[in-house]
Amino acid sequence: MAAATNFRRVYSGKKVLITGGLGFIGSNLARALVALGARVTIVDSLAPEYGGNRRNLAGIAGRVKVHIADVRDWPRLPRLVAGEDFLFNLAGQTSHMDSMTDPQTDLDINCRAQLAILESCRLHNPSIRIVFASTRQIYGRPDHLPVDEQHALRPVDVNGINKIAGESFHLLYSRVHGIRATALRLTNTIGPRMRVKDARQTFVGVWVRRLVEGEAFEVWGGRQRRDFTFVDDAVEAFLLAAAQEEAVGEVFNLGGPPPVTLRRLAELLVEINGGGGFVVREFPPERKQIDIGDYYADDRLIARKLGWRPRTDLRTALARTLEFYQRELRHYV
């Protein structure tokens, strides 16, 4: 990261709490922060349906504090947030399908627990600096492409509705209560330490797993155009957002290198892997109903205001991801 020197000045010696810190993006962020000299505490439920995995801390486990705790467990929150300088709030339920079959769980994590976290900050640590992981899912099916932050929010599933509420609470607490918060609306994020057991976090996880296992993977539809952020770039966006005063109270899209169709992504993966294959299938009906079609972000606002841009091209992102799981797959399945 080009801004590494700045980051060291901002984060070295600082107390940083990461909810969902054993998960995909949370653990990559934890690794970056440990390297920058921050005093990192992680909260993660390690619930089996979500992204948490102890292997994600391999090599830094001795240098971070880990609390196995669920953000739905309100009484624990005040002690967790007290005294922290930064909160990277990444704990979330990410599966669109699960949000439809078990909507209350999605609500309790993505909406209700978020409010409890913010209330804990308001009461016990109002000077904390927060960055919240929001999602492009809140836009629903785009009216126009690329999608900028002014695009209407018309979520197509329970997850999108609850994430809007979670994001809105952060911005409200920033505006009304002075709890300085920023929300990043993530698109598909890919890279080492993503969940590959199933498609709950990203469909790319399952594709990579199948490829590494030598099996064909399934591409649903295939014509949808999407953008993909490499996890190191996403981590840099979190670090930038928390470090800059201009980001307080703001919402930013993250994007990636130029979007590709899912079919093209699949072809690229097979090509980089030097073998393997995929089958294109029609969407299952219950999935089609909540699919958003084409999506890619307009991320010029964060480029202009915070100087962020996705640095990693798609080929590099996929190569690094494949290389990681060729080595590590047994810890992730």
Added chain:
Amino acid sequence: MAAATNFRRVYSGKKVLITGGLGFIGSNLARALVALGARVTIVDSLAPEYGGNRRNLAGIAGRVKVHIADVRDWPRLPRLVAGEDFLFNLAGQTSHMDSMTDPQTDLDINCRAQLAILESCRLHNPSIRIVFASTRQIYGRPDHLPVDEQHALRPVDVNGINKIAGESFHLLYSRVHGIRATALRLTNTIGPRMRVKDARQTFVGVWVRRLVEGEAFEVWGGRQRRDFTFVDDAVEAFLLAAAQEEAVGEVFNLGGPPPVTLRRLAELLVEINGGGGFVVREFPPERKQIDIGDYYADDRLIARKLGWRPRTDLRTALARTLEFYQRELRHYV
């Protein structure tokens, strides 16, 4: 109501559940439905901070079933919704200030319980027809006036955020699960049976109470322009929305006669009352922070699609309201 004959055909003999049915709009709706020959069941928590009041059923108490139950009490919901033809879903926390001081309660009622109600319908009565009471609060401070349904949603308080989620759940269940629902975004509704103990439901309640008690009332600011729906007109909108297929999956603003400034409203009230007075005060700071300024609705969509329009002019609405509380005040304080 001009459409009364139609309504009799739609509602006579039908089973109708009203959540918040002892409250202001809910009880007026119950009274109309009883007159139309419907079999009305009411669910109300009678929690002291909200609008429920047994006096609201005076004259029809023997002709409706009443369950004192809280919509947050999920296990009771399936039996309540089973077998009903219509659900008028009006249970809600309405105080903007309370939503800021006790945000979790607002969330539990306006967001979490709404999802539980919808899940109960999906599992136990998917053919029920629902009309949900949403609110203009979800728009926040208007960009332009009058505010139509396409206006951006930028709520300024926790109540607005949770009401967006509650409304969105209804529309999502309509679209994805086929639970036919309509949302009405209410502006200030006034009339007999509104809460007058305090400003939790509407500031007009306190004004009317003070006037009837022979005391001066306080007008905060005074320059804000607002619109006011008389409760009989609001009731007609609910009845129309539930009766018409074109309303399924849709959201409609309710409006009123031409908007007035709060100062003008205060003057009108005093004039109609034939005496009394008011004091104009600056906003208290914690209230100013979440005030939305001018608001009035563009209600042409519901006029065009469902044939609704506010029939009652403001002078008549205020006169009927005053007359009611001159007679009934002791049951409402």
